[in-house]
Every structure is written in structure tokens, then in C-alpha cells.
Amino acid sequence: MFYPKTPFLSNSLLEAEILKVNSAAVSQLLEWLCRTPRVTTYRVNRLRTNVETHKAQLEEHLARRYPCGQQAPRIYGLADLPEVLCIAPLEAELALSVPDPTLKEVIVDTSCGAALLRGAHIYAPGVLAMESNTQLQECVNVYADLAGKCKRGMTTRYENSEKVYVGVGKVLMQRYQLYNDKDEAPTGIAVEMQSNVSGVPSLGDLSSADALLQNLPSIVCVRVLDPQPGERILDMCAAPGNKTTHIAELMGDQGCVVALDNSASRVRGMLGKLGNNYRSIQAHVFDSTKAVAASSDSSCPSAPPFPCASFDRILLDAPCSGLGNRPQLLCNIKQAKILKSYPNIQRRLLAQAVQLLRPGGILVYSTCTVTEAECESIVAWALRKYPELRLLDATPRYGGPGLPLPDLETAQSKLLQRFGPGNDLDTVGFFIAKFQKD
Incomplete structure (x- = not known):
């Protein structure tokens, strides 16, 4: 299993923030954040295909990827999530953990390195450096540059004690294709990973209209929301739209899913991905901190801002510090004020959500982080601020309970x-709370 020795572990700012989570478990948590989640999950679009058909397609792909008697990764489902297929990690003997000293080297940045440990290949923009005379189809050792000092396009071997080995890849693009003076940057896969030290199968992204590569907690999050056909549902921070499409699929594409995001480019990307496949989804470029209309008009317009009590269910997958995204090869957060800014925006969004939710409606709040300030403390604040909110059990349950807080009852923490x-399942860090408005 991969345990990188990185500057992330000694980042005093991050450690101070995580100490608030649980001082007794800070070392365990930091090590966990640096490891790679072992399970790969795909969400099958059951409006287009069925799970068994897609499982057969995955098995066929894996048979081609691991021929000649190699043991392919196991594919399995989860009882409470019938749309999910999991790909198990490779057996230990199939994952190389020691670099071959006879191979040339390719260097990537930490963001790319983390993706490789999750099973990705290296696209052309991700190649920081490749040694001279590296040939097509040649196998190379791949390293992530933790120090951030590798110069793009360097021709000699990058010598630095803070580079970490992530696996072996096969070269599909040579240096002259990667580092040229043409206006158009190269695209496509430059290095196809053959294996990595995490044991996660190096398959690339097999996403299609039929199935989407998605983290398990994100899938669970929409199941906790439990959207129903014919309902009017708001996804407040929707881009890139993965949870939005899941909502529409669980509704049978019957009803209305309003997707808001304040980034025009992200909404354009989401619309391109949606195509004409979902008639129930309406996407808008809009700031959800201003989603409540000033007028008390009881009509329900098709575009934001919206009157109070406009929605049956609301998903607030809030902007956050993202410290649950694993593996964390390097912490890039420099200033305490950046971490402290997230709870403010999260409270502002929740305030809008409470007003937009009809009585009896369901609100799910989620983040992909691990700090108490952005998770349990936000829940405690919401319950104090809005007595009309009460917690419901966030089921189906694949994670653990919330952390105990002085202003959260033990029974309430267990509902988170x-x-x-x-x-039991090794996933990214994530948090989910489910409220009902009385």
C-alpha cells in the first residue's frame, strides 16, 4: 500500500486545522489522506443500459488489459446501490512498488501523480519532463515532483530527493510532440500507465453515456437525497453535473432538476456533457448565494432567483477546502484565511437553501473535506439558526457517524x-447531512 513521505505530512497549517477534528487521531488521518483509495466505482446510467450489460463490457475490457493468465481485477456490485459497479484493486504481485533502474524517467506534477494512483493515464499536458531519446512504446518509470522544481521539457534526468515513484508507463508520444513551439498544445494520452504502486488498476477513464467514473460517497450523497419522479429539485452548486445527472436518473428523468453554478465555463462544460440526454435538467449560470427572489410572488419561475418554498428537495454539495480528495501528495493551501473562508460561504448557501425548501422537504448538505469546521460545525450552526430543521438518518450508510461536538447530541452525530x-470501503473523505424542514 502506498505511503508517500511528503511535505503534506508536516504542513503545520493543515495539521492545525485537522487537529480540530480529532487530536487523538490526527496522525492516522494524515496518513490516510496520503494513501490512495483502493476501490474504483462506476455509476451505470440505467436509463440507457442495465448493470449486467455494462459489467460484461467492463469484464471484456479487463480481459484485454490483463491477458495471458494474469488475474484481472474483480468487478462487484453493492446491495443498496444497484446502479454501482466496483472494481477491486489488483493483487499485490501485480503492482510494482520498486522502480526498475534500467528504465528512463518521466516526471509529472503532484496533481497528475495523484490521478495516476487512482488509475489514470498521463495526457500530454501532464508530462513535465521526459529524458532524451525516449522511444515510442518504451516503458518508463513515472515520478511525481513533490518539490515543484522540475523545469518543463528538461532533457536530463531530474534528480531530486522529493520526487516519488508512482509506477510504470508506456510512451505513446515522443519529446518533439510534447514540447514544440506550435500554437496548438498537444492532446491525447502521452504515456499509458501499465501499473502503479497503489494497486488500483490503470484503466484510464472508461466513462461514457452509459456509465460514469464517480467516487462512491458522491453516489451515496444523491441516494441520501432520495429524489422521486415528478418532484422539483435544486442542485445548488451543480457543475460538473455528475450528481445532477444521477438525480435525473433516479427520478426516471420525470420532474424538474434545476442546476445552478456561478461559473459560465463550468456550466458550458456541463451542458456539453448533458447533450440532449436529459429532458428534466435545466442548467443556469447563477450565484446560489442569491437564489432567493426578493419578491414574495408565489409563482414558480423557470429561471433564478426563485420564490421561497419552490423546491421539494435541495442538494447543497458546497464549495469546500477539498481536503478529502485522496491521495493528497502535497497540500497547496498556504494561508489560514483560505481555510477559514469556506464555512462563511457554506452558511450563506445553507441560508438560501432553507428558504427555498418547501415545508416537509429534504435538504442534503455535503462536502468533500474532513475539517470539523466545514462539516459537523455547519450542521450544529444550522440546527441552532433554523429550528424548523431536524436531522434525518443519512442512509444508505457506507461511511461512519459524524464526530462528536459539545453542541451536537450523540444521537444527532450518529445520523450524520x-x-x-x-x-469498510476505502473511499475519498466526504461528509453528508440530511435535514427535513418542518
Whole structure:
């Protein structure tokens, strides 16, 4: 299993923030954040295909990827999530953990390195450096540059004690294709990973209209929302739209899913992905902190801002510090004020959500982080601020309970769902709370 020795582990700012989570478990949590989640999950679009058909397609792909008697990764489902297919990690003997000293080297940045450990290949823009005379189809050792000092396009071997080995790849593009003076940057896969040290199968992204590569907690999050056909549902921070499409699929594409995001480019990307496949989804470029209309008009317009009590269910997958995204090869957060800014925006969004939710409606709040300030503390604040809110059990449950707080009863903490160290399924860090408005 991969345990990188990185500057992330000694980042005093991040450690101070995580100490608020649980001082007794800070070391365990930091190590966990640096490891790679072992399970790869795909969400099958059951409006287009069925799970068994897609499973057969995946098995056929894996048979081609691991021929000649190699043991292919196991594919399995989850009882409470019938749209999910999981790909198990490779057996230990199939994952190389020691670099071959006879191979040339390719260097990538930490963001790309983390993706490789999750099973990705290296696209052309991700190649920081490749040694001279590296040939097509040649196998190379791939390293992530933790120090951030590798100069793009360097021709000699990058010598630095803070580069970390992530696996072996096969070269599909040579240096002259990667580092040229043409206006158009090269695209496509430059290095196809053959294996990595995490044991996660190097398959690239097999997403299609039939199935989407998606983290398990994100899938669970929409199941906790439990959208029903014919309902009017708001996804407040929707881009890139993965949870939005899941909502529409669980509704049988019957009803209305309003997707808001304040980034025009992200909404354009989401619309391109949606195509004409979902008639129930309406996407808008809009700031959800201003989603409540000033007028008390009871009509329900098709575009934001909206009158109070306009929605049956609301998903607030809030902007956050993203510290649950694993593996964390390097912490890039420099200033404490950046971490402290997230709870403010999260509270502003929740305030809008409470007003937009009809009585009896369901609100799900989620983040992909692990800090108490952005998770349990936000829940405690919402319950104090809005007595009309009460917690419901965030089921189906694949994570653990929330952390105990002085202003959260033990029974309330148990209704929350936190994905962290010790869960049965090894996932990214994530948090889910489910409210009902009386």
C-alpha cells in the first residue's frame, strides 16, 4: 500500500486545522489522506443500459488489459446501490512498488501523480519532463515532483530527493510532440500507465453515456437525497453535473432538476456533457448565494432567483477546502484565511437553501473535506439558526457517524455520515447531512 513521505505530512497549517477534528487521531488521518483509495466505482446510467450489460463490457475490457493468465481485477456490485459497479484493486504481485533502474524517467506534477494512483493515464499536458531519446512504446518509470522544481521539457534526468515513484508507463508520444513551439498544445494520452504502486488498476477513464467514473460517497450523497419522479429539485452548486445527472436518473428523468453554478465555463462544460440526454435538467449560470427572489410572488419561475418554498428537495454539495480528495501528495493551501473562508460561504448557501425548501422537504448538505469546521460545525450552526430543521438518518450508510461536538447530541452525530479512516470501503473523505424542514 502506498505511503508517500511528503511535505503534506508536516504542513503545520493543515495539521492545525485537522487537529480540530480529532487530536487523538490526527496522525492516522494524515496518513490516510496520503494513501490512495483502493476501490474504483462506476455509476451505470440505467436509463440507457442495465448493470449486467455494462459489467460484461467492463469484464471484456479487463480481459484485454490483463491477458495471458494474469488475474484481472474483480468487478462487484453493492446491495443498496444497484446502479454501482466496483472494481477491486489488483493483487499485490501485480503492482510494482520498486522502480526498475534500467528504465528512463518521466516526471509529472503532484496533481497528475495523484490521478495516476487512482488509475489514470498521463495526457500530454501532464508530462513535465521526459529524458532524451525516449522511444515510442518504451516503458518508463513515472515520478511525481513533490518539490515543484522540475523545469518543463528538461532533457536530463531530474534528480531530486522529493520526487516519488508512482509506477510504470508506456510512451505513446515522443519529446518533439510534447514540447514544440506550435500554437496548438498537444492532446491525447502521452504515456499509458501499465501499473502503479497503489494497486488500483490503470484503466484510464472508461466513462461514457452509459456509465460514469464517480467516487462512491458522491453516489451515496444523491441516494441520501432520495429524489422521486415528478418532484422539483435544486442542485445548488451543480457543475460538473455528475450528481445532477444521477438525480435525473433516479427520478426516471420525470420532474424538474434545476442546476445552478456561478461559473459560465463550468456550466458550458456541463451542458456539453448533458447533450440532449436529459429532458428534466435545466442548467443556469447563477450565484446560489442569491437564489432567493426578493419578491414574495408565489409563482414558480423557470429561471433564478426563485420564490421561497419552490423546491421539494435541495442538494447543497458546497464549495469546500477539498481536503478529502485522496491521495493528497502535497497540500497547496498556504494561508489560514483560505481555510477559514469556506464555512462563511457554506452558511450563506445553507441560508438560501432553507428558504427555498418547501415545508416537509429534504435538504442534503455535503462536502468533500474532513475539517470539523466545514462539516459537523455547519450542521450544529444550522440546527441552532433554523429550528424548523431536524436531522434525518443519512442512509444508505457506507461511511461512519459524524464526530462528536459539545453542541451536537450523540444521537444527532450518529445520523450524520462521514467517510474517513476505518470505513469498510476505502473511499475519498466526504461528509453528508440530511435535514427535513418542518
